[in-house]
Amino acid sequence: MGLAAFQAALSAALKGQGMCGRFTQHYSWAEIHGFLDVFGAARNLRARYNIAPTTDIDVLRLDAEGRRDLVRMRWGLVPFFWKKTLKELPATFNARAETVGEKPMFRSAFKTRRCIIPASGFYEWTGEKGGKVPHLFTAADGSPVLGFAGLWEKWHDPVTGEDVLSATIIVSGASEWMQPYHDRMPVLLGPDQFAAWLDGSAGADVLRPAAEAALREWIVTTRLNRTGQGDEDATMIEQAA
Template identity: 70%
Template sequence: MCGRFTQRYTWSEVHAFLSVIGAAKNLRPRYNIAPTTTIDVVRSTEAGRELVPMRWGLVPVWWKKPLKDVPATFNARAETVAQKPMFRDAFRKRRCIIPASGFFEWTGDRGEKVPHLFTAGDGSPILAFAGLWDRWTDPASGEEVLSATVIVSGASDWMAPYHDRMPVLLAPDSFDGWLDGSLGPEVLEPAAASALREWIVSSRVNRTGQGDDDPTIVEPVAEAG
């Protein structure tokens, strides 16, 4: 799964990596992002790729119940994303890329969970998660909600000791094909071992929302013992 991640890049970095359009802006660094909060998402428009704030947890356009009743849709499984009713329309029509600086997974027993941060193996400030987005209108208030999900695959052999799932990472030469829909499910494969590096971080990250504005929460710490 991918249930917590970071977005801590500058506008110049995301512009260079993903060729987003628009005037330069100050981006708030986030160090412990949890589902249902707002994240940066890159989608295609006729003018080019734009960086848009969206709810993390996809709400399909056809959803008729209140927002609070939406199930956990912050991840979509690569194996079924093209068929699942929650995601299949967005898979056909509304692809996106979710820029991330890293993501967290945990090892250990309940009550003694150890958080690990995974970042780009080459030291790049940005990973490109394959994602989907949608536009939903709240039937009660008329408010429009843009939302997105991160697609996850099975784990690579390198990732397996930490978790059995991992976010799908897109290479730059796949950006256009992913966004325009010309690439299919075949691109949703586990990343190579060299794509990621890992270190243990503060257990403060175990609490949802804890340290979201604190850069020290992603610094390496020594493993106890």
């Protein structure tokens, strides 16, 4: 199975489990710096409009000096103790808010390796197989960046000998507004929660569905139904005619 087919199968499985399996990151350095107070000099950021599991994404974590550092990580958390290959890793692109502090795959990272995953929006689907309709969800106030609660890990690949940084998005049950589209949704953190989440002082009680008025939605092109289609195509997020 090729990479694109592998990602498509996993993404489809995630949707079936009520997970967040596709999102976007298309913000400027000024926008991400203003929202997350990122440390470091300005840099060019790659705009992406159809991010699928197992690809690299932007992740905000604290560096060794306690500064907010934006780094690239694999989307799909690999726990530090994993002894098998990446192909044998179960789906870890999302972690359920209700059990994230208990599941062996995530509990260590929940205690000490938290992150925020910036997103411009995320996708969910309605309809039946063969006629799936993709919907894009973005900030209701027009903000270019949302902050997903996440976890990160550092894992040593025994096959390649390389260290792999990876991350997962935490998902909660859906808000009443979200339920017609999906029964799960990414946990959105507000600026007043960033510091406590990153330093580990915030508890699992912050992992709640977003407020009813936090998001807006519109239907986008069915090209989104194919994983890997149009990742660098800005028309993917336009409202469908």
